[in-house]
Amino acid sequence: MLELNVIRREPEKVKAGLRKRNWKEEDLGIVDRILALDEQRRKLQTQRDELLAQSNKLSKQIGQLFKQGKREAVEALKAQVTTIKATLKELQERKAALDTQLEALLLSLPNIPHPSVPAGSSDADNEIYKDWSGALPQLPATAQPHWELAKQYGIFDLELGAKLTGAGFPVFRGQGARLERALINFFLDEARAAGYEEIQPPLLVNADTARGTGQLPDKEGQMYYIEKDELYLIPTAEVPITNIFRDAIVPASALPIKMAGYTPCFRREAGSYGAHVRGLNRVHQFDKVEIVQIAHPQHSYEVLEEMLAYVSSLLDKLELLYRIVKLCGGDLGFTAALTYDFEVWSAAQERWLEVSSVSNFETYQANRMKLRFRDGQKKTQLAHTLNGSALALARVVAALLEQNQEPDGIRIPQVLVPYTGFERIVRS
């Protein structure tokens, strides 16, 4: 949620941000509507507060008079307060209505893109931030996409998942399951070495938590919802981990706070069709290690760089080819100010697969969560939140399988061997 005082102070900047997100001119009026509502709300509140002050004062007097036993005076004042209360009730109702309206409008406003975010309407307009420098490898003509390899080597089984649950729920088996577990452990160990506290959060969250990071109300349809208990399955560990600090005030000296956690992620997303969703390209449940940082506003972009370097180091260690893409205004998520995607080269599919998304949300999430820090004096200030996948497993597995396929098996990157306990995946 954008800060109201930012909208008050710089409405034009907010509108410019919305334009970058390709909002139509006629929709920008929301900013003015918010300002108008805010103005009304403040007026109403001033009136209300004055009446409350009067009534509080009279009530205190009544208390004193009562002690002195002045019954008639008490009755007269009581009548006065009752009159005030009647007016007050009406004001309260109007204010509550305004508050609700204002809140709804504020929730519907996305974050303002960082100045460096390129213009554009779709992923085709994203800027290549760091390209793969070498030549893309040519696999032999016999090379298989990962879903074929999965069948040959018994790595995962989507049909079996469909039997147990439905489409998009892979069942990993044998060496495939061990590879999955190896990657999770590798990523967690790396994160710990980089100074992240390991977190194991709940996989189900309540509405307050889902709202805090911005999944509600914007992306309600993307989450699985358990109606009976009013709980949501997490689409990413970002949600519970960032919300650890919801309604918290931390000392400035504690920043940056670094946390990492492994969780399965659940996505209902309708998705597209065809080859782009085959195999592990797009599934309803996948594993991911997420890194989250809570940073001082002055340093959050340095932190973002640090996170980029960290994710790069993981991909380097896994010997995967990747590039980094800076998302354009049209592709940028609702809550992010700046996002870099990491895309890994899927050799057999001859396309780039997104394996990580690293974002700075500035104060957008913090404002919803009331996540603040206390600076030098007494004042509290909203912190910046950042997160990134480090990494999303399913697609990393897809790329690893394809890139490392050899006639007699699939080679495991050196760094993973201590985790898998085997050097090759072979036909069973």
Add this chain to the structure above:
RNA sequence: GGAGGAGUGGCCGAGUGGUUGAAGGCACCGGUCUUGAAAACCGGCAGGGUCGAAAGGCCCUCGGGGGUUCGAAUCCCUCCUCCUCCGCCA
């Protein structure tokens, strides 16, 4: 799931209708003292909204919501959470 108990500021804890946004203690911050530190002493120390150039004023918040009352941390209703016992269970 059943029965009982409890939820007060960063923590402990007093407070059962009238200057209580809340005693006292701990922690923390500043100061005095000290060569320095500790101890002792003095002072400060909730968040938010709103008005104001500022100083400061006013309003809201004692688990959440609603109600009774001129007035509620204190009474009533409801929901949530935690604890104890029983049941069930990985």
